[in-house]
Amino acid sequence: MATVAATPPSNTPALQAKDVRKSFVSGRLQSTVLHDLTLDVHAGELTLISGPSGCGKSTLLAILSGLQPADTGQVRALGQDLSGLSMRALEAFRLQHTGFVFQGFNLFPALTALEQVELPLSYMGLAKDVVRKRAMDSLEEVGLTPRMRLLPAELSGGEKQRVAIARALAKQPELLFADEPTSALDAANGQIVIDILHRIARTHGTTVLCVSHDPRLVHHADRVLAMEDGRILSDHVPPTASVPSPLQAEGLG
Amino acid sequence: MVALARKTLIHEWRRFVPAILAVGFAGLLQLLQAALVLGIFGSASVYITGSSADLWAGYPGTQSVNLGRPISEDVAMRLRMDPDVVKVEPFRWVDADWRGPRDTGGVSVFVSGIDPRPDGMMFSRALPQALRARLNEPGAVIVDKADLDSLGVNIGDTAAINGQRVRVVGVSSGLRALGGVNIVASLETARVLDIDPVDAGRMTYFVAKLRHGVKPKAVANRINGSNAFGPYTVWTAKAFARESSLYWMFDTGAGAGVLFLAGIVFLVGAVITSQTLIAAVIGSIREYATLNALGVGRGSLRKVVMEQAFWVGALGLICSIVIGLILLEIARNRSVPMELHPLTAIVCLALSMALAIVSGLASVRSLRRADPASLLR
Numbered sequence: 001m002a003t004v005a006a007t008p009p010s011n012t013p014a015l016q017a018k019d020v021r022k023s024f025v026s027g028r029l030q031s032t033v034l035h036d037l038t039l040d041v042h043a044g045e046l047t048l049i050s051g052p053s054g055c056g057k058s059t060l061l062a063i064l065s066g067l068q069p070a071d072t073g074q075v076r077a078l079g080q081d082l083s084g085l086s087m088r089a090l091e092a093f094r095l096q097h098t099g100f101v102f103q104g105f106n107l108f109p110a111l112t113a114l115e116q117v118e119l120p121l122s123y124m125g126l127a128k129d130v131v132r133k134r135a136m137d138s139l140e141e142v143g144l145t146p147r148m149r150l151l152p153a154e155l156s157g158g159e160k161q162r163v164a165i166a167r168a169l170a171k172q173p174e175l176l177f178a179d180e181p182t183s184a185l186d187a188a189n190g191q192i193v194i195d196i197l198h199r200i201a202r203t204h205g206t207t208v209l210c211v212s213h214d215p216r217l218v219h220h221a222d223r224v225l226a227m228e229d230g231r232i233l234s235d236h237v238p239p240t241a242s243v244p245s246p247l248q249a250e251g252l253g
Numbered sequence: 254m255v256a257l258a259r260k261t262l263i264h265e266w267r268r269f270v271p272a273i274l275a276v277g278f279a280g281l282l283q284l285l286q287a288a289l290v291l292g293i294f295g296s297a298s299v300y301i302t303g304s305s306a307d308l309w310a311g312y313p314g315t316q317s318v319n320l321g322r323p324i325s326e327d328v329a330m331r332l333r334m335d336p337d338v339v340k341v342e343p344f345r346w347v348d349a350d351w352r353g354p355r356d357t358g359g360v361s362v363f364v365s366g367i368d369p370r371p372d373g374m375m376f377s378r379a380l381p382q383a384l385r386a387r388l389n390e391p392g393a394v395i396v397d398k399a400d401l402d403s404l405g406v407n408i409g410d411t412a413a414i415n416g417q418r419v420r421v422v423g424v425s426s427g428l429r430a431l432g433g434v435n436i437v438a439s440l441e442t443a444r445v446l447d448i449d450p451v452d453a454g455r456m457t458y459f460v461a462k463l464r465h466g467v468k469p470k471a472v473a474n475r476i477n478g479s480n481a482f483g484p485y486t487v488w489t490a491k492a493f494a495r496e497s498s499l500y501w502m503f504d505t506g507a508g509a510g511v512l513f514l515a516g517i518v519f520l521v522g523a524v525i526t527s528q529t530l531i532a533a534v535i536g537s538i539r540e541y542a543t544l545n546a547l548g549v550g551r552g553s554l555r556k557v558v559m560e561q562a563f564w565v566g567a568l569g570l571i572c573s574i575v576i577g578l579i580l581l582e583i584a585r586n587r588s589v590p591m592e593l594h595p596l597t598a599i600v601c602l603a604l605s606m607a608l609a610i611v612s613g614l615a616s617v618r619s620l621r622r623a624d625p626a627s628l629l630r
Contacts, residue, residue: 058629067546067626088550095548102628106543108257110264119255120547151264171547179629211629 012079013040014175014207015064020073022059033059035230036073043174046201046208048217051227057211058179060227064209065098065177066090078174095124099168099206101197103180105160107152113139113163114148117170124171138170139163142196158189165196169204176200178210182217194220258560261537268536269565272529272612276569277576279522280605283515284577287597290502290511292590297431297501298494300365303379306342306460307469308332310476310487317500318493319363319432321346323455324485331482332459335475337467342367342374345440346457347447352413353405360404361433364394364414366443374460376437379427387422388439395437398424399588404434415448429590431501460490515604522608523615526565530616534558538623546625555617562613566606573605 022034033056041047041064049057062068063075066082067090075082078097085093107116117135126134139148142162152160161181168176178197182190198220201208210217218224218238226234262269295302300318301309310332312322332341345366350359367375369388376385380395387393394414396404401424406412411420414436428435438446444454463472469489476487488496502508534541541554584591 062626062629065546067629091545091548091550093548094546095550098546098548100543100546100625100628102543102546104539104628106539106628108261108537108540110260111255111257115255115260119257120544120549122254123549123553168547 012043013076014043014078015039015041015209016074016076017060017064017070018074018076020060020063020070020075022056022063022068022071033230034063034070037230037232039064039225039232041207041209042223043207044201044205045222046198046210046220047223047225048221049209049211049225049227050213050218051233052213055227056230057227061177061179061209061211065100065175066094095120095171097174099171099173099176101161101164101168101176101178101181103183105152105157105164105184107160107163109152112149112151113144113155113159113166116152116163117167120167121170134170134172135166138166141169141199142166143192156189158185158192161185161189161193162196165193165200169200172204174207176206176208178208178212180212180214181210182212182214187216190214190216258557259564261533262561262564265533265536268533269529269561272526272565272609273568273572275522275525275529276566276605276609277572279518279608280570280573280602281576281580282518283601283604284573284593284598285580285591286511286514286518287601288581288584288591288593289589290507291498291594291597292592293431294498294501294507295494295592296429296590298497299379299428299430299435300344300375301490301494301497303377303427304375304460304490305377305462306374306490307463308338308461308473308476308487309458309490309493310461310485311458313484313486315486317497317504318458319346319430319497320500321457323452323457324459325483326455327482328485329456329459331476331479331485332461332487335461335472337464337472338461339464340374340462342460342462343440343456344375344458344460345443345447347415347443347449347452349415349436349446351404351434351436354410354412355405357403357405362404362414362436363430363433364436364438364443364446366438366440366447369439374462376428380425380437384423384425388437388442390420390422392417392419392442392445393422393438394419394442395423395425395428396421397428397435398426399429400434414446417446417448419446426588429588519604519608522605523612526562526609526612527615530558530562530565530612531619533561534616534619535622538619539628541620541623542625542628545623546628551620551623554620554623558617558620559610559613562609562616563606565612566609569609570602570605573602 017037017039019036020034021036023030023032051057063070114135117138118131121131139145142165144162182193194217197208200206221238224236224238225232310328312324315321329341332338347364349362349364351362369385371382406421408421473487473489581591
């Protein structure tokens with residue numbers, strides 16, 4: 001799996017959703033959040049899903065990342081069908097291949113920045129020195145080396161989100177999912193986080209799927225999907241993508 | 254491996270203090286309760302544990318040392334005939350009524366008539382040699398210093414037991430009795446005080462010392478084998494002391510009370526501890542959910558919570574041991590009967606650790622709320 005993802009054939013989507021339907025029941029009311037949605041997300045791209053709240057974009061992210069099963073339809077991630085996997089198998093898949101960045105930073109108050117990043121790595125069966133090196137490298141990549149011994153309470157919001165990104169990045173995932181990563185941040189910090197996500201997609205070849213309604217992100221995305229009422233309304237390349245990705249042409253199909 | 258459980262425990266110690274205290278106090282209560290019960294009911298067998306005899310021979314089926322009846326002098330002969338017995342000594346028990354110089358009303362006392370010779374076995378551990386020698390004086394008695402008030406006497410005062418005049422020649426400690434007051438006298442004095450015609454000069458027990466290195470149990474079994482010298486039973490000192498304490502414990506219903514209280518303490522401790530641990534899990538639920546999103550399995554998260562429970566238990570145990578030792582020391586200085594064997598202490602502490610682990614298991618269930626999909630809303 002890792003080798004497949006490390007050199008993805010550019011025409012093979014990293015994530016595929018086919019006729020995915022998801023409904024939630026509250027009381028007697030059944031509301032359909034995703035209507036037979038079909039979607040390909042291309043490898044090595046920063047794909048942005050935007051839309052008003054309640055349009056189903058977070059549910060789509062949860063299904064594509066294997067956090068939630070779809071009611072019907074098929075989900076393939078890195079060529080693997082996620083639909084039939086058990087909870088344990090999904091956990092194993094996520095441990096090996098995915099990173100997450102959430103709107104809340106969700107850092108353990110008792111751990112330093114370095115330990116936050118090391119924690120998930122230590123469950124991957126890596127040697128201790130590998131864990132340490134990867135964690136330091138990731139923190140360096142997000143520019144937090146000088147602050148890696150600090151606790152979350154001693155970090156600013158933007159720094160906390162960068163720790164959260166480093167935590168996801170250190171796993172060296174093929175897939176990185178980000179849910180509203182900038183909405184709790186001010187303009188400057190939001191910009192820093194956007195730049196980092198952008199760079200991850202470019203330099204690591206990571207497939208970044210980002211859900212956000214932050215307009216600043218649009219210009220950094222390789223592809224923007226606009227969602228409403230559980231359907232994809234538009235699928236376009238933003239006009240001013242800052243640096244053209246080598247994969248972008250194929251990605252657009 | 255990042256020590257998440259320990260670091261969280263240290264960083265958020267305020268959150269865990271109630272659980273640590275709950276485990277600590279549960280452990281402390283169990284320890285003190287056990288020590289108190291063993292101490293109090295242990296004093297039922299002070300005649301045995303305060304003496305150096307290896308074997309006790311008494312009326313058949315006697316359930317507790319204070320319930321002895323007179324036995325034949327021939328039993329002493331039977332004991333002496335055994336090749337492993339090196340010494341036999343009589344012990345006379347007299348239930349009596351005390352009248353002190355001050356108004357104390359009637360006080361029920363147990364007179365122990367012992368051989369006052371310096372090498373006597375009875376109360377050899379509770380009476381210093383010099384004090385023991387004073388019993389040779391006719392009418393001389395020794396009491397526990399904690400009983401002076403209830404007897405209404407001071408050292409040197411005279412009083413009456415069963416209408417006969419006695420004089421308190423000294424006090425000792427570690428002589429307190431259960432359900433009455435212990436009075437130590439010489440065999441001769443005890444004979445004078447014994448006005449029950451049934452006893453007619455007969456002894457209540459014969460105690461024996463065995464050759465060094467001989468197993469008392471084997472000798473007791475051997476001597477119990479025959480009835481040729483009249484009815485009697487021989488116990489090892491250890492078995493008789495235990496039997497006496499247990500008799501009191503169950504006769505008074507204290508045994509059931511102790512178990513009941515232990516159950517309550519365990520329950521209350523477990524409720525507080527589990528609630529605290531649950532609150533700690535819920536407090537970090539988003540972080541746990543994030544770890545799960547990143548692929549850290551539920552089993553690993555459970556281990557973190559259980560490790561936390563273990564450390565809470567360990568810290569609680571340290572609390573109970575430290576406070577327990579201090580209280581035991583205070584109790585000893587104030588003649589409060591408390592006694593704690595290592596085994597009992599270990600059982601009590603193990604119960605507290607079990608409490609922490611059970612609470613941990615209860616709090617593990619709240620990890621179900623660590624649903625990573627919930628972080629996306």
